Each structure stands twice: as C-alpha cells, then as structure tokens.
Amino acid sequence: MTAREDAHEAAPERPAPRCPVCGRPRMDRWRPFCSKRCADADLGRWLGEAYRIPAVEAALEEGDARAMGPEET
Template sequence: MTATKKTCPICKKPRIEEHAPFCSQRCRDRDLAHWFGDSYAVPGRPAAPEEIASEVIRGEED
C-alpha cells in the first residue's frame, strides 16, 4: 500500500504538523484572508435582512 502525503490546500507543498493542514503560517494567513474577503462561502440560501437583524438583536440581549 502506498501512503500518499497530504499537501497544503493553498500552495500544494507538503504539510507541516505545526501548521496543519497548511505548510506555513503564510498559507494559514492566506486562507484566513480568503474567508475574510468572501472568497469562500458556506453553501445555503441567502439570508433575508430581517433574519440578520433578528440575529443581531438576539446577540445583544445575551
């Protein structure tokens, strides 16, 4: 059986345990920037503005 080495999802270099599943802090930061910049999205229906507002109000009450 041949073991396949998993690679960094950003640059495809071999992963490093310290930064798993990435190869470096740089790739970790690039991935985080993609989330902040809306490059990634979780599939689902778009939220109505009223739903977002009710979540904000509920969060402030806690």
C-alpha cells in the same frame, strides 16, 4: 543491512497530505497548511468573502430607501 529494507516494507505507502493553498507537503504545526503564510492566506480569503456580504446588503438598503421616497412633480 536488511533492517532498512524491512522498515521500508513495513511502512505502508500513503500519499503525503498536501497544503491546499500551494500544494506543498503540509506541516503538522500549520496543518492543514504548510506554513503560517499559507494559513494566513486562506484565512484572509475567508474574511474577505465574509466582509463582502454585509457591504452588498448595505448598498441594497440604501437603494430601497431611495425608491420609497415619494416623487411629486
């Protein structure tokens, strides 16, 4: 049985691509992740950061409007 050895030699050794979320071998269906769970986790992280920015801007606008108000005693 040498066919198996030949196939092993012909196949180049390359590191398996890993899921960037949990580090497990990735699946073609969910690449670059290993599962829907990891894909959702990464997407949720991005959305969370995107939502945080407008919230900060709104807070700053509120502060400006307050500072611009005339102060008379």
